[in-house]
Structure formats: C-alpha cells, structure tokens
Amino acid sequence: MLLSYLQKAPLVLLSIIMAQAVSAHEFWLEPLDFEVESGSKISAHIKVGQMLDGDTFSYYPTNFERFDVTVGETTSPVKGRFAQSPAFEQVADQSGLHILAYQSKPSRLRYDKRETFESFLKNEGIEWVLEAHKKRGLPELDFTEFYQRYAKSLIKVGDGAGIDRALGLxxxxxxxxxxxxxENLEAVTAQLLYQDQPFAGSHVVVFNKFDGEVTRQTFTTDDAGRVVVPVAKGGLFLVNAVHMIEPAKEQTGGREAEWMSLWASTTYEIAVK
Structure with missing residues (x-):
C-alpha cells in the first residue's frame, strides 16, 4: 500500500510521492464519525483517491497552507503531532456544527502524454480547456500544470446547530x-464560490457511499452557483468541482506554468433512511 510506504518515507520524498498520487484524484476530508457528542473526540482523515476509495495521509504541516476548524464565529488552527494519523484529532468541547477546512500547498506536474491531459479534462467536465490550450498556442506535450486543493467537511457535535459559511478559500x-x-430533509443545497463570488456553470461531481456501494452523479451549478443534491437513501456525500486557470506567478511561487487547477470539495453525512 502507498500509505504504509509514505509513513516511512523521508519528508522530501513523501512530498513528491504525494504530489504524484493526488494529481488526478479527488481530495477530501473524511471524519471517522460525522456525528459525535460534545466532549468527545473528533477524528478525520485526509483522503486522496477515486470513488471515495483511496489512501490516507497523515499530518504534515509542510503539505498545507491552512488547516483549521470553525465553530460559530471562531476559527482555530488545527494543531497536530508531526505524522499523526488521523491527521485531525481534537476534543469537541463545544456543541454545534464544526466546519473543518484544509488548503494544500500548490503542487506541480508535467504532462508527457496528451491522452493523460485529455482524460483528466473529460473526467472533470472541463473540456473547454482543450480549445483554450490550442488558442494560446501551447505545446501538446511537456507542459506544466500546478494544482491546489481546498477541502471542507461538516461535523455534527451535540445538537449540530449552526450553518456552513464562506471561510475565504x-x-x-x-x-x-x-x-x-x-427536518424532513429531501435535498441539500450547496453553493460554489470562486474568489468570494457565485461560480455559475461549473461541472460538479457528487459521490455518495451507501451500504458499501458508491454512486457518481454529475450536476452543473446554476446562475447563483448552486446545486441541489438529493439525499437519496443517505450515507456519505462528497461534492467536488475543479476549475482551471492561467496562473499568475505569485500563485506558483514564481515558477512558470501553463495551467493551474483549483479543486474544491466538501463532505457531509446524511442519516440512513
């Protein structure tokens, strides 16, 4: 397993392996329990994979720019032990909705196969990039993409009162x-924000794990950047969207890149009906 090797790898090598592992896979936060009592411990994994199946990554501060938990109006940085797993562990001493947020550091990859790039764009519903790539006169091979991940997760502590909000990602x-x-929940409405504004027309993929089986549905955000996700039979939900941009150098640490992909995900759980 990749995970067991990562836990033993030197830090620099680990960062390289992690970059290769996550480049074309979903990235999400997955609590061990989405509902806990006040005073109990919350634990959550950093996950990378496909169809809600993948590898688990430990707490490595060199891999993220931001990792925090918000309760009400208070946001606190996650403090962990180096290489601890699960990556997030904290006693929930306050009742209410807990919002976990993670922002990775930018990572770099280089495409040496055209079909790899095309497959990625098709899978994420951003095929428009192919035409834009051509119009910009970019090479078909040996070009660079940076990518950065922005993941959230909603956890119920005690009564779970509260509401998710924009955290400035x-x-x-x-x-x-x-x-x-x-009460009588039939669907969950989620809004995608880009630079603090509603992001209309984005391709969205929703994964739902129920009774050990995973389904995949696609949506498109409306003019207000919203999607309405039916609860189906309940279970774990991962909502994911990818946006591609032409990056400024300050986004890539001064390094040249033709593209940069920005990945937004959130997870929550619906009680099984």
Whole structure:
C-alpha cells in the first residue's frame, strides 16, 4: 500500500510521492464519525483517491497552507503531532456544527502524454480547456500544470446547530442546508464560490457511499452557483468541482506554468433512511 510506504518515507520524498498520487484524484476530508457528542473526540482523515476509495495521509504541516476548524464565529488552527494519523484529532468541547477546512500547498506536474491531459479534462467536465490550450498556442506535450486543493467537511457535535459559511478559500463549497438539523430533509443545497463570488456553470461531481456501494452523479451549478443534491437513501456525500486557470506567478511561487487547477470539495453525512 502507498500509505504504509509514505509513513516511512523521508519528508522530501513523501512530498513528491504525494504530489504524484493526488494529481488526478479527488481530495477530501473524511471524519471517522460525522456525528459525535460534545466532549468527545473528533477524528478525520485526509483522503486522496477515486470513488471515495483511496489512501490516507497523515499530518504534515509542510503539505498545507491552512488547516483549521470553525465553530460559530471562531476559527482555530488545527494543531497536530508531526505524522499523526488521523491527521485531525481534537476534543469537541463545544456543541454545534464544526466546519473543518484544509488548503494544500500548490503542487506541480508535467504532462508527457496528451491522452493523460485529455482524460483528466473529460473526467472533470472541463473540456473547454482543450480549445483554450490550442488558442494560446501551447505545446501538446511537456507542459506544466500546478494544482491546489481546498477541502471542507461538516461535523455534527451535540445538537449540530449552526450553518456552513464562506471561510475565504479561493474556491470553496458552502453547504446552505444543515444536513444534521433540517427536518424532513429531501435535498441539500450547496453553493460554489470562486474568489468570494457565485461560480455559475461549473461541472460538479457528487459521490455518495451507501451500504458499501458508491454512486457518481454529475450536476452543473446554476446562475447563483448552486446545486441541489438529493439525499437519496443517505450515507456519505462528497461534492467536488475543479476549475482551471492561467496562473499568475505569485500563485506558483514564481515558477512558470501553463495551467493551474483549483479543486474544491466538501463532505457531509446524511442519516440512513
């Protein structure tokens, strides 16, 4: 398993392996329990993979720019032990909705196969990049993409009261329906924000794990950047969207790159019906 090797790898090598592992996979936060009592411990993994199946990454501060938890109006940085797993562990001494947020550091990859790039764009519903790539006169091979991940997760502590809100990530999901306190819940509304503005027309992929089986649905955000996700039979939900930009040098640490992909995800759980 990649995970067991990562836990033993030197830090520099680990960062390289992690970059290769996550470049074309979903990235999400997955609590061990989405609902806990006040005073209990919350634990959550950093996950990378496909179809809600993948590898688990430990707490490595060199891999992220931001990792925090918000309760009400208070946001606090996550403090962990180097290489601890799960990456997030904290006693929840306050009742209410807990919003976990993670912003990775930018990572770099280089495409030496055209089909790899095309497959990635098709899978994420951003095929428009192919035409833009051609119009910009970019090479078909040996070009660079940076990518950065922005993940959130909603955890119910005690009564779970509260609501998700924008936390200032460059691109992020705001789940406008509290999945833990809304009565007669039939669907969850989530809004995608890019640079603090609603992001309309974005391709969205929603993964749902129920009774050990995972389904994949696609949506498109409306004019207000929203999608309405049916609760189906309940279970774990991962909402994911990818946006591609032509990066400024300050976004890539001064390094040249033709493209930069920005990944936004959020997770929550619906009680099984």
């Amino acid at each position: 460059p691109i992020e999901w705001v789940v406008e329906t509290n999945p833990y306190t809304t």
